[in-house]
Amino acid sequence: MSIEAINEQLLRAIGVGVALLDMGDLRIRFFNDTFKEWFAEIELGQPLSELFPAIDMQVVKQALADTGRYNSEASFRLRRRTMTIALAVNRALDGAEPVAVVVCQNISRIKELESMIDSYSMMVERNTREIKREKEQVEKLLLNLMPRSVYEEYKTFGVVMPRIYDPVAVLCLDFSGFAQTVSEQDAGVIVSELNDIYTSFDRIGDQFGCERIKTVGDLYITVAGVPDPSEKPMQAVADAAVRFVRYLEQRNRSHPVDWKCRIGLASGSVIGSVVGVQKYIYDVFGPAVMDAMRLLQFAGPMEIVVADAFADKVGHEHLFELAGDASLASGEAVQLMRLVPDADATAQ
Structure with a gap:
């Protein structure tokens, strides 16, 4: 050959x-x-x-x-x-x-392999974007359920250790005549109104270092000193409460639905932790929360009620007036004080 x-x-x-x-x-x-x-x-x-x-x-x-x-x-x-x-x-x-x-x-086979690799790369890139987007949505959802520091702990360790926070100030708010308002308005209007109001409350609370814990219907709870310490937690919730009232007064002038809030403020210790296994929620409970809920019951429309000891610790930043006598959730007898928003000098 x-x-x-x-x-x-x-x-x-x-x-x-x-x-x-x-x-x-x-x-x-x-x-x-x-x-x-x-x-x-x-x-x-x-x-x-x-x-x-x-x-x-x-x-x-x-x-x-x-x-x-x-x-x-x-x-x-x-x-x-x-x-x-x-x-x-x-x-x-x-x-x-x-x-x-x-x-x-x-090189037909090489081209086919290159095409397959390109298709696979595009699929991986698309899936990566989708996973990233879903991760961001989950993170956003969880951050609506718990403070960021708590979320970071949960993301890192898979659990959140219950902690006692002290001192803490709690603000509990609801609306006078809420049941009647719900019966008179369309469900979509109520949801839209509450969404607008609670979003504004959250922004106001952020300005004073308050962390909104939860909303249940017309009940809105925010705290100062959880999970991050606050130098003046009582001052923070008092300032936020005044701004809440002022915001609603201004809003009521231009909106058809008239909202009148009642607010109770209290201080003390609370326990903070994630509650639930399948449906997560970050919650606080303890004496300060129960006292704020109790004081809320003595508040009239657009009133902020505190115990006399709370008023004494806030100092001269706000003006208080006597509002009667009552007992806290623990049974302790206290003198009620009404915070006068119009006399406040800290949040002009």
Whole structure:
């Protein structure tokens, strides 16, 4: 077997198509069996442009003249499938006569794999974006259920350890005549109104370092000193309460539904933790919460009621007036004090 025959078999075995071209007109003067398999109608003397009509032969000639080589990719129909090849044309000499050697490597499988990889990468990227978006939505939801520091603890350890917080100030608020308002208004109006009011309460509370714990119907509870310590928790909830009343007074002037809040303020210790297994909620409970709920019952429309000890600790930042006697949830007898919002000097 001649060297030429051996080379021919090697070229055929590795699926490489080889052809020789005349330099002048790029017509085929030799091709191997692989070329014959790809192009069944191929003939000697046939222009290369007929095999690869998408390739500009003037560009090929110019590249051969300038650098002696031309590289490209080309696709064509092979029976019922599309075949892609890497095409390399190099200038050479056949004795003293210049020729061009065409070497074609079947890269169809590589292209298919590249396409699969691109599709997979796009799918992974899309799924990553969706997972990130879902994660952000879950995080946003959990941050609506618990303070950020509590959420970070839950995310890191999977549990939230119950903690006693002291001193803490609690603000409990509800609305006078809420049952009647609900019966007189459309359900969508009530939900929209409460959403607007509670959102404003949250923003006001943030300004004074208060953390909204929960809302249950018309009950709104916010605290100062949980989970992050507060230097003046009682001052913070008092300032927030005054701003809540002022906000509602201003809002009632331009809205058809008239909202009259009642507020109770108390201080003491509370326990804070995540409650529930399937439905998580961060809650606080303890003497301060029960006292604030108790004092709330003695408040009239647009009134803020505290115990005398609370008023004494707030100091001269707010003006208080006597509002009678009562007993706290523990049974302790206290003197009720009514905070006078119009006399406040801290939140003009």
